[in-house]
Structures are given as C-alpha cells and as structure tokens.
Amino acid sequence: MLNLTNLRAAYGESEVLHGLNLNVQPGEIVAIMGRNGMGKTTLMKTMMGIVPASYGAVSVGDTDVTAMKSHKRVANGIAYVPQGRMIFSAMTVQENVETGLTVTGKKTVPPDIYELFPVLLEMKGRRGGNLSGGQQQQLAIARALASNPKVLLLDEPTEGIQPSIIREMARTLRRIRDERGLSIIVSEQVLSFALDVADRVMVIENGQFVHDSPRDGIDAAKVSKFLSV
Numbered sequence: 001m002l003n004l005t006n007l008r009a010a011y012g013e014s015e016v017l018h019g020l021n022l023n024v025q026p027g028e029i030v031a032i033m034g035r036n037g038m039g040k041t042t043l044m045k046t047m048m049g050i051v052p053a054s055y056g057a058v059s060v061g062d063t064d065v066t067a068m069k070s071h072k073r074v075a076n077g078i079a080y081v082p083q084g085r086m087i088f089s090a091m092t093v094q095e096n097v098e099t100g101l102t103v104t105g106k107k108t109v110p111p112d113i114y115e116l117f118p119v120l121l122e123m124k125g126r127r128g129g130n131l132s133g134g135q136q137q138q139l140a141i142a143r144a145l146a147s148n149p150k151v152l153l154l155d156e157p158t159e160g161i162q163p164s165i166i167r168e169m170a171r172t173l174r175r176i177r178d179e180r181g182l183s184i185i186v187s188e189q190v191l192s193f194a195l196d197v198a199d200r201v202m203v204i205e206n207g208q209f210v211h212d213s214p215r216d217g218i219d220a221a222k223v224s225k226f227l228s229v
C-alpha cells in the first residue's frame with residue numbers, strides 16, 4: 001500500500017535519510033523505532049511531502065506521490081498525526097476534526113469517527129487547547145481519519161501520554177486498522193507500545209534501517225539494545 005524506494009532526504013548539504021526501502025502491506029501496522037535524532041520525524045515529513053525527497057520515491061498503491069505537495073498526498077490517501085499533535089487550540093473539537101474533511105468534500109463528520117472516540121463527541125464544543133494530552137492525541141487521530149486515508153502516519157504518538165492511555169491507544173489503533181483496513185506507520189521510542197500495536201518492527205539508525213522483524217518471534221532484547229544510548 002505504501003512503498004518507499006531508495007528514499008533520500010537532506011537538510012541543505014546534510015543528508016539525513018540515506019536510501020530507505022519499505023513496503024507496507026494493506027492492513028499492516030509497522031512501527032519504526034529509533035533513538036532521538038535518528039531520522040524518524042524526517043522520514044514522516046518526507047512521506048508527507050513537508051521535507052522534499054532528494055532521491056527515490058514514495059508511492060501509495062500505484063500512485064507515485066513523490067512530486068506532490070502535502071495536500072495532494074492527503075487527497076491520495078496519506079494522513080499524518082505530527083509529533084506534538086498540533087491541535088488548533090483556539091478551535092473547538094468539532095472544528096478541529098472538520099479541518100480533516102477538506103479533501104473528501106464532506107461537510108459533516110461521519111459518526112463512525114466519534115464512535116471510535118466517544119470523549120470527543122462529549123467535548124465537541126470545547127476548545128482543543130482545553131483537552132488533556134491523551135484527548136488531544138485522540139483528536140489528532142480523529143482529524144487524520146476524517147480525510148478517509150489508506151495510510152495513517154503517526155509520529156511518536158505516545159510522547160507525553162500516561163501509560164494507561166498508551167495501552168488504550170494501541171488497542172484503538174488496531175481497531176481502526178481492523179475496521180477500516182488501512183495501513184499504519186508509527187514512529188516510536190516506547191518498545192512496549194510498539195510490541196502492542198505493530199505487526200512488524202523496524203529500527204532506524206542514522207537514517208538507515210538496521211533491523212526489520214515481524215512482531216511474532218521478535219528478539220525484543222536486540223531491539224531494546226538499539227534503543228539504549
């Protein structure tokens with residue numbers, strides 16, 4: 001569903017992604033793990049078209065999106081929950097979710113989105129900035145789902161979230177995958193969350209994938225070693 005081919009990206013002269021290859025199947029959840037500064041956010045931004053690829057390709061299904069601006073990528077089925085969530089704090093919960101509808105031409109939020117996140121329905125008139133961290137994360141996921149994506153990208157969704165909510169988030173993401181059949185790519189530093197949520201775990205180090213393992217039978221100690229400083 002999502003394919004990266006020899007993907008490279010740089011900030012000025014400094015190359016950060018050194019030729020990444022990845023093939024994510026429809027309905028597959030892939031966790032990309034790595035320490036701070038290893039390139040996870042840059043990879044997310046390059047898939048989303050916020051950072052341009054300097055070489056290689058990003059495609060969704062049969063569509064090559066490498067040359068497309070971000071909003072066109074959204075229209076082609078990629079949705080993004082950025083690190084730090086980037087909720088519009090002065091807008092209401094409902095207005096935040098509605099911003100995700102733009103590419104669909106719909107005017108109202110489909111009820112199944114609020115079914116996934118009942119707390120957002122309760123709070124739909126509240127300002128986004130008044131929600132807790134966990135609720136804001138739900139809002140950011142709801143907003144991303146409003147564009148009806150084929151591929152959902154989440155950049156370190158557990159950052160600043162309590163452990164009990166993190167477990168719930170893993171369950172919700174699997175439910176979203178089961179109900180909608182979409183593919184999910186999540187960048188992460190918390191191994192327990194990655195093992196809860198993902199079908200496959202990759203490790204990125206200095207802009208290269210250094211480990212790729214199915215969740216079942218994974219050598220968790222080895223992955224953990226990559227993550228320790």
Ligand SMILES: Nc1ncnc2c1ncn2[C@@H]1O[C@H](COP(=O)(O)OP(=O)(O)OP(=O)(O)O)[C@@H](O)[C@H]1O
Nearest residue numbers: 011014016034035036037038039040041042043083
């Ligand atoms: N805007 C930028 N300009 C120049 N260099 C950058 C920029 N953003 C990131 N970098 C560098 O690119 C490398 C990868 O950073 P990136 O943010 O992708 O890592 P990360 O794995 O997401 O880390 P974190 O977990 O801290 O978000 C780092 O060396 C970082 O200093």
